[in-house]
Amino acid sequence: GGWCRNLKSCASRQKSMLGSSHYMERQVEFAGMLSDDEDQNPDFHNWNKVKIRYCDGASFSGNVKDELQNGTKFFFRGQRIWEAVMDELLVKGLRHAKQVILASTTIPFDFLMDA
Numbered sequence: 001g002g003w004c005r006n007l008k009s010c011a012s013r014q015k016s017m018l019g020s021s022h023y024m025e026r027q028v029e030f031a032g033m034l035s036d037d038e039d040q041n042p043d044f045h046n047w048n049k050v051k052i053r054y055c056d057g058a059s060f061s062g063n064v065k066d067e068l069q070n071g072t073k074f075f076f077r078g079q080r081i082w083e084a085v086m087d088e089l090l091v092k093g094l095r096h097a098k099q100v101i102l103a104s105t106t107i108p109f110d111f112l113m114d115a
Contacts, residue, residue: 004057007070013057014074021055028053033103044101048093052085 004010004019013019034049035041056062056078064076086094094100 003059007072007074010057010074011072017055019055019057021053024053024055047101050085050089052082056081 004013010019015023017023017025028051030036030049030051031040033041033044034051036045038045052060054060056076058076058078060078060082062076063079064074067073067075
């Protein structure tokens with residue numbers, strides 16, 4: 001995944017799963033640490049798991065109001081996605097969790113420490 005660093009690199013991702021949810025697979029198979037299979041994942045097989053699909057190019061930190069950048073339509077609104085997902089998860093029981101693991105396969109979450 002990673003970041004898009006400028007309008008050109010962001011534009012090159014628009015027609016891929018890195019830049020639009022329209023190009024993502026409909027279902028994702030959980031494997032490894034996300035698996036429900038006790039043999040494959042003895043430590044976390046019975047934990048609740050959520051995968052937040054990443055396509056904003058800025059580690060869920062974008063919050064740009066304007067859609068147009070130099071005449072091209074972009075949506076840098078990952079922060080809004082993150083906040084909406086967290087709000088939904090808190091309502092569904094996350095606020096009562098005693099242990100939470102935040103993991104990533106593509107992006108660092110250092111910026112979330114102050115969230």
